[in-house]
Amino acid sequence: MLITKVSPISGNKNSFELDITGEEMLAWKQGTLIQDAFPRLSPEEREFLKTGITSEEWDKMFGGD
Secondary structure (H helix, E strand, O other), X not given: OEEEEEOOOOOOEEEEEOOOOHHHXXXXXXXXXXXXXXXXOXXXXXXXXXXXXXXXXXXXXXXXX
């Protein structure tokens, strides 16, 4: 599913194709924990879905590993 979000950090509009279904999205919106609703997504993909922040922006703000 193509997800487009605006980053609260940069204001950039980013789009990513994520391996999620409409049913998983509905479950998350109804209160299922994000890691349970989207078990196939990486932590970085879940962060983007939740906040709109990309892994590159996260690393720039808080440093890499």
